[in-house]
Amino acid sequence: MSNTTSQPGPAAPGALLEKIYELLAPLNKANIPLSADTDIAADLEIDSVSVMDLVMTIEDVYDIMIPINRLSEVRTVGDLAETVQALIGKE
């Protein structure tokens, strides 16, 4: 497959995704099966404040900063993982 702009970015490593699933579990009230394509707001019905709270927890787990400016483009669990991966890479 050619790497066109319509392709998703580099996949986040599985361990990171698994950690995010784990942290999302208490918020996933309807037990929707989680995948990288799960839409955090639309599928899981998690509000923006809860997403920001989740991000604070992720910041502490990986000892990184995730500015809330970065969240405007995060829609799916995979987007979130990629954002975190990019910031871990910067440290």
Add this chain to the structure above:
Amino acid sequence: MDLFEKFGPLLAQRDQLTAIGSLPFGLRMDRVLSPTEAIINGREVILAGTNNYLGLTFHPDCIEAANEAVLAEGTGTTGSRMANGTYALHRALEQDLADFMGVRGAIIFTTGYQANLGVLSALAGAGDYILIDADSHASIYDGCRLSDATIIRFRHNDAEDLDRRLHRLDGDGSNKLIVVEGIYSMLGDRAPLAEIVRVKRAHNAYLLVDEAHSLGVLGENGRGLAEEAGVEDDVDLVVGTFSKSLAAIGGFCTSNHPNLDALRFASRAYIFSASSSPASVASVRATLRVMQSSPELRTQLAGNAQALHDGLSALGLAICAPVSPVIAVKIDDRDLAIMMWNQLLDAGVYVNLAIPPGTPNALSLLRCSVSAAHSAAQIDTICETFAEVGRAAGLVPAG
């Protein structure tokens, strides 16, 4: 395709909530009788949700000042200060505020929301960091969103958490601005300001305190939480509002920084908003004088806050914070909160209904704000009405 289609879920939620009971959005105060009473739905109601902390909205000096100003200078300024001119009254109020706060400068804004929007968006630029308390008011979030700074959130009222987050930025040479509030509007709790100041100093950051709900309420002279905590010299900027203790509308920023005036040329909320009307500015000047000459108002307010806090606690209701003029009763179930809010209103007590996502930690709240103008009898009635409604809801044991 309908431009408004995106609001489908929002309107569906409104309809779902309205099916449970009336909502505050639909409430109309037919006539306001005094700082603590209004006619709503044809019934006289005690107002316990107006943020009218000192009860000065009907003070004769303030009404007279507003009257004189409207007669002398007209109903509106019809433009912004930058484009259409500053009135002597605007400057005079800025001087009054600087004198009252004991600092070099003050800038007034047309609303309190715009004060945060205008200050934060202009002050913090690309390469700067703003660290905000997780429970910050929407105006702080929106000000951050409009700025080019990098925004970091820290856990509510947790100075250690702030310290940890600042630690991640140590040594990068950027400017850091910490933003906290004197009293948080939803829960009524105060920032641990002395601890925040220690962290601020350790990381060489700036500190902005939003004293919207604490001005006129806390401190020996009513200057707010920073005065009460004895840390005014460590607070770089104060933002506040005229729409609570000062009983009008508008907002301000005060600071000792020699270049505070730069914000007048950089803050779009200041540059592009029409300036405050003469009546509003004149009434705020008068209210500020009344506030300074009547320290007993703060004593009265503190007494009323204590009485309501004690009364509601005695019923076994869960209150979110220690005593302050904001007394938020936690209701575990959102729908029950809506029903109780309606029952309180029907029984003659108006409080604020706060439900997720407008609240921290998805809480549902019946939020009261106390006024110095409440009589002891009114506080008793508020408590008795909560008792009745609480009993019907099974939250208060039968009498």
